[in-house]
Amino acid sequence: MTAMGQSPSRGGLRGREAEVERLRALVDSVARTGSAALALIRGEAGIGKTVLLDDCAGHAGAAGFSVGLGEADELHHLVPLSSLTACxxxxxxxxxxxxxxxxxxxxxxxxxxxxxxLAEQIEALAARTPVLIGLDDVQRADPLSRFVLTQLPARVRTSPVLWLLTRRSGPSGEADEICAAASRALPAVDVRLGPLSSSAIEQLADDVLGTGVDEQVRDLLEGAGGNPFLAVELLTGLRSTNSSGEPVPTGLVAGVRGRLSALSPGTLHLLRIGPCWGAGSGSRTPSR
Incomplete structure (x- = not known):
């Protein structure tokens, strides 16, 4: 999480200043008005949804909110309501x-x-302090949790409760139904995360490598397609190579591919340049 007073561009939030301020303003609005709101953060895997959720939760906690965060998992489908229990x-x-x-x-x-x-329990809690309830990867939530989430935000609309959800990009589904149901009764913000700009990726490179970015590193980073997680994986590999003198770990590209299997074809361009990077690492390792 990003500490209060720290620039929102730090802590993995390079290039997300506008989204950070938008969500922090929503936190402040809930505290000020005493009424509920909902935000849905959406984007591809590794684009920064969880980092943004954590920053918003940290801001809310510093503002006096009671905070409950959870992550939905496919195993939650075995136990009704387990995704909401996690929060x-x-x-x-x-x-x-x-x-x-x-x-x-x-x-x-x-x-x-x-x-x-559940509405009565949450309203009783919100009568003492504002509340933030956040669920990461809501598209994987169990069916009962999804049903409850289509109902609860509207039920507690007159209490200071901020619902914060993240959703991976894909066809419209239950997360959109939750957002649509909430929007009929309370402010609902849809935050769509796209690729980071080249300048933001270069700032990430400076953060990780601690030095200016040369042309070779820029070429490698183009393969990340503006995806911050993928860019940081590449940069961490470069830093490890430079500090140890050893070639970039051969499992890096495969590991990233496994974790980010839902990435767009443009982002997966990295898989084509990875072998070239590894093959030439003995003579082409970028300098710090």
Whole structure:
């Protein structure tokens, strides 16, 4: 997370200053008005959704919010409501106790009852302090959590609750339904993350390498397609090579490909330049 007072361009947020300010303004609005809001951050894998979510949560926490963050997982489909449980109970200071949530989850066969009682619990919490509830990768949430999320934001619209969701790019789905349902009752912000600019990628390179970026590094970074995660993976490999004198690890490109299998074809251009980089690493290693 980015500390209060630190430039939002630091901590993996290069090139995201406008989005950072937009989300921080939403946090401040919820605190000021005492009314709910929702933000959906969307983009391809590695584009910076989680980093932006963490920055917003850090800003909210510093502003006095009670914060609950969770990450949806495909295994959550085995247990109804487990994605929302990750947000509300899996914290150092959970928003709801395990016991309170267990009592509620027993009513998962009665969805409307469950929504109503969860709303009452969240409203009681928000009466004491503003609340931020964030769920990363909402497209992987279990069906019951998704249903509840289409209902809850509107139910607590008169309480200071900020719902913060991230979604990987792809066909319209449940995340869009959640956002659409919320937008009928409360402010709903759609934050779409595109590729970083060349100047932002060069700033990332300066952050990681601690030196100016030469033409060879620029050529390599073009293969990242403006994806900050992929760019940092490349730069970290370069830094390791320069500090150890050893070739860039041969598993780097394969590892990145595995983690970012949903990237656009343009971004996956890296896979074509990776072998050339490795083959020439003994004589073409960029200097620091």
């Amino acid at each position: 509300l109970t899996h914290q150092d200071r959970p928003l709801l106790s395990d016991e309170a949530f267990a009592d509620l989850s027993r009513g998962h066969d009665h969805r409307i009852w469950l929504v109503q009682h």
